[in-house]
Amino acid sequence: MKLKKTWTFGSMILAATALLAPQQEFKMVIRDGMPAISFALPKFSVAAPPLQTAADEIYQVLSDDLKYSRIFQLLPKSYYDYIRPLDPKSVQFKDWESIQANLLFTGEVADVEGGETAFIRNLYDVKSQRPILNPKRYQAKKPDLRFLAHRMADEIMKAYGEKPVFESKIAFVSDRDGNLELYMMDYDGANQTRLTFNKVNDISPAWSPDGKMIATTSYQNLTAGLYILQIYEGRRIAVASRGGNFSPCWSPDGKKLAFMSTMDGNAEIYVADIDDDALKRGAFRIKRLTFNQGTDTAPSWSPTGRQLTFVSDRGGTAQIYTMDAEGSNVVRVSFGGSTHHDSPAWSPAGDRIVYVARVDNIFDLYVLDLRSQQISKLTESKTMNESPSWSPDGRHIVFKSNMKGGLQLFTIDYDGAGLRQLTFKGQNTWPDWSY
Numbered sequence: 229m230k231l232k233k234t235w236t237f238g239s240m241i242l243a244a245t246a247l248l249a250p251q252q253e254f255k256m257v258i259r260d261g262m263p264a265i266s267f268a269l270p271k272f273s274v275a276a277p278p279l280q281t282a283a284d285e286i287y288q289v290l291s292d293d294l295k296y297s298r299i300f301q302l303l304p305k306s307y308y309d310y311i312r313p314l315d316p317k318s319v320q321f322k323d324w325e326s327i328q329a330n331l332l333f334t335g336e337v338a339d340v341e342g343g344e345t346a347f348i349r350n351l352y353d354v355k356s357q358r359p360i361l362n363p364k365r366y367q368a369k370k371p372d373l374r375f376l377a378h379r380m381a382d383e384i385m386k387a388y389g390e391k392p393v394f395e396s397k398i399a400f401v402s403d404r405d406g407n408l409e410l411y412m413m414d415y416d417g418a419n420q421t422r423l424t425f426n427k428v429n430d431i432s433p434a435w436s437p438d439g440k441m442i443a444t445t446s447y448q449n450l451t452a453g454l455y456i457l458q459i460y461e462g463r464r465i466a467v468a469s470r471g472g473n474f475s476p477c478w479s480p481d482g483k484k485l486a487f488m489s490t491m492d493g494n495a496e497i498y499v500a501d502i503d504d505d506a507l508k509r510g511a512f513r514i515k516r517l518t519f520n521q522g523t524d525t526a527p528s529w530s531p532t533g534r535q536l537t538f539v540s541d542r543g544g545t546a547q548i549y550t551m552d553a554e555g556s557n558v559v560r561v562s563f564g565g566s567t568h569h570d571s572p573a574w575s576p577a578g579d580r581i582v583y584v585a586r587v588d589n590i591f592d593l594y595v596l597d598l599r600s601q602q603i604s605k606l607t608e609s610k611t612m613n614e615s616p617s618w619s620p621d622g623r624h625i626v627f628k629s630n631m632k633g634g635l636q637l638f639t640i641d642y643d644g645a646g647l648r649q650l651t652f653k654g655q656n657t658w659p660d661w662s663y
Contacts, residue, residue, distance in 0.1 A: 263301075264298065264299060264300055264301035265299060265300050265301065265330050265331060265388075266300075266301055266303060266328055266329055266330040266331070267294060267300040267301060267302050267303065267329070267330065267331045267333070268302075268303050268307075268308075268324055268327070268329035268331065268332045268333065268354070269287070269290070269291055269294065269302055269303075269333050270308055270314045270332075270333075270334070271283070271287060272286065272287055272334075272335035272336060272337055272347075273314075273316055273334075273335070273336045273337070274336075274337045274338075275336070275337065275338040275339060276339065279337045279338070279339065279345065282337055282345045282370065282373055283335070283337040285373050285374070285377075286335070286337070286347060286373055286376060286377045287335070287377075289373075289374050289377035289378065289381075290333075290377040290380055290381055292416065293377065293378060293381035293394045293416075294381060294384070296394075296416070296624075296646070297381070297385065297390075297393075297623075298623050298641065298646075299385065299388060299390055300331070300384075303327060303328070303329055307327040307328075308327070310326075310327060311323035311324065311326065311327060314334065316334045316335075316336055316350070319332065319334070319352065319357075321352070321354055321357040324354045325354050325355065329354050330353070330354055330355070331351065331352065331353065331354065331360070332351070332352045332354050333349065333350070333351050333352075333384075334349065334350045334352075335347060335348065335349050335350075336348040336349075340367055343369060343370075344367045344368060344369050345367070345368055345369070345370065345373065346365060346366070346367050347365070347366045347367075347368070347376060348363065348364070348365045348366075349361075349363070349364055349366070349380055350363050351384060351387070360387055361383065361384075361387055364383075366379075366380075374414070374418060374419070375395070378394035378395045378414070379394075379395060381394040382394050382395050385621070390621060391576065391620050391621040391622075392620065392621075393415060393619050393620050393621045393623075393624070394415060396415050396619065396620050396661060396662045396663075397412045397413065397414065397415070397435070397439070397661075397662045398412065398413050398414075398415060398617075398626055398637070398650070398659050398660065398661050398662070399411070399412045399423075399433035399434075399435055399442055399659070399660045399662070400412070400413070400433065400637055400651070400656055400657065400658055400659045400660070401430065401431050401432070401433065401656065401657050401658040402651070402653075402654045402655065402656045402657075403654050403655045404653045404654025404655075404656075405422065405654075407426070407427065407428075407429065408429035408430060408431055409422055409423070409424045409425065409426065409430055410422075410423040410424040410430045410433050410442065410444060410457070411423060413650065413651075415619070415639075415661070416648075416650070417637075417648075417649075417650035417651065420651070423442070423457070423459060424444075424446075424457070426446065428446060428447040428448055429446070429447045430444050430445070430446045430447075431444065431445050431446075431474075431657075431658055432444060432445045432474055432475060432476065432658050433658060433660050434476040434477055434478055434485075434660050435478070435660055435661070435662040435663060436456075436478050436482050437478060437480060437481065437482040437663045438482055438663075439662050439663065440458065440459065440460060441456050441457060441458050441459065442456070442457045442459060442660075443455070443456050443457075443467070443476035443477075443478065443485055443487075444456075444457060444476070445473060445474050445475075445476070446464075448466075448469070449469070451469060451470075451471075451472070452471075452472040452473055452474060453466055453467075453468060453469035453473055454466075454467040454468040454469075454473035454474075454476060454485075454487055454489070454500075455467060456485075456502075456507070458507075465507060465510050466510060467485065467487075467500050467512050467514075468487070468489055468491060468498070468500065468512075468514060470489075470491040471489050471490035471491035471492070471493075472489065472490045472495075473487055473488070473489045473490075473491070474487065474488045474489075474525065475487055475488045475525055475526050475527060477527050477528050477529060478502075478529070479529050479533045479553075480529060480531055480532070480533045480663075481533055482502065483501065483502055483503065484499050484500065484501060484502060484533075484553075485499065485500045485502050486498070486499050486517075486527035486528075486529065486536055487499075487500070487527065488524065488525040488526065488527065492516065494520075494521065494523070495523040495524055495525055496516055496517070496518045496519065496520075496524050497516075497517045497518045497524045497525070497527050497536070497538055497555075498514055498515065498516050498517060499514070499515050499517055499553075500512040500513070500514045500515075501513045501514075501515075515555075516555075517536070517551065517554070517555030518538075518540070518551075518555060518558075520540070520542045521542070522540050522541045522542030522543075523540065523541050523546075524538055524539070524540045524542070525538065525539050525540075526538055526539040526570060526571050526572065528572055528573045528574060529553075529574070530574050530578060531574055531575075531576055531577065531578040532578065533553060534552065534553055535550055535551065535552055535553060536550065536551055536552075536553060537549065537550045537561075537572045537573075537574065537581065538550075538551070538572070539569060539570055539571070539572065543560065545564070545567070545568060546568045546569050546570060547560055547561075547562045547563070547564065547569050548560075548561050548562040548569050548572045548583060549561060562583075564585060567585055567586060567587055568585065568586040569583055569584065569585050569586075570583065570584040570585075570586075570591075570614070571583060571584045571614060571615060571616055573616055573617060573618060574618075575618050575622040575642070576618055576619075576620060576621065576622040576663075577622045578598070579597065579598050579599055579622070580595050580596060580597055580598060580622070580642060581595070581596045581598065582594070582595050582596075582606070582616045582618065582625055582642075583596070583616070584613070584614050584615075584616065590610055590611070590612075591611075591612045591613055591614050592605060592606070592607045592608060592609075592613050593605075593606040593607045593613050593614075593616050593625065593627060593640075594606060595642055595643075604643065604644065605644075606625070606640060606642075606643075606644050607627075607629070607631075607640065607644070609629065609631040611629060611630050611631045612628075612629060612630050613627055613628070613629045613631070614627060614628055614629075615627055615628045615657065615658055615659060617659050617660050617661045618661060619639075619661050620661065620662070620663055622642070623641060623642055624639050624640065624641055624642065624646070625639065625640055625641075625642060626638070626639045626650070626659040626661050627639075627640070627659065628656065628657045628658070628659060632649060634654075634655055635655040635656055635657055636649055636650070636651045636652065636656055637649075637650045637651045637656045637657075637659050638650060
């Protein structure tokens, strides 16, 4: 299937060597050092009453994004009752300073020929009375208004040196249509879209860093082969089809794909070189990285691309290890005794590792802070919480859980706050957040 790219504006424009010991784990709260920035977001002005619906949709999405960011704190709407109504053409900054606003966002909505909506935004520093971003005009058709709001929220994030997250996508697997197929959705669960249409199961998706490809395990020809799906061209390329091939993970530069395979008889970690020529020819150079009698699986790259973390039972139980990108310098970094560990993943900044540990037959998520060497238990619902994947900004984690019945996808902040359910239909698993 060839997928049309639908989320543009229509025609518009460290080594981790700390001990991960579940018997020593405890509940803790980690907060960023700087307080959230006070943000005023008054209602947008409209050129005509029929535009109010579009204005309300943009406002709600932008508001939700900013609340989710953990960077900005929206002022209560009741504060606006104490100052004069906003005139976007003549902003009275002293009014906004009086209600303790650090930032002020203004928006104006107008009609454009061809059925599109125009939106003009401004972002000001209240104290200096100066724009933080140059005024900008957008045009979008009605189906793209959500994306317009996400784009503006990401521009605000980047203005403060933060990684954009609101235009990112989450790939996942669902059986909602009767078969295990790949889907994707916006970071907030909106626009859930089916990507594959097969009579065989597709599982374990992994986004490429450029967001144009997804590596996945697919049971073509009754074997668990590793494939790359070029989602805009609708092309599926076989990478490894001998044995069982699972848990793909792209290197940060997109030039390598790590995965687990039994192609040589035992479950080991392999790496395939990915370049334009290999993709064109469908022929990949594959290197085996691990050599032992145990099961090695679930590789994850460090943000520098110099290391991999993975899971192995070579010591008797499933524990977490690290190794250099070429397979040398293997180091065990968890010592949980009989505790089962799985799915380690480095945060984008490399300062934290999230992983799954089974304690008393309960699977929960844990986060290791590599700076403080402290471990926090992220979930505590006495259910099954697995398959964590970081958001691009490293402040949120998507995972699967049966805490609400069935398998559904949730996001949670890195410190255990902000739990949000994303899926509600069918059984949903294997989430992967795009870069």
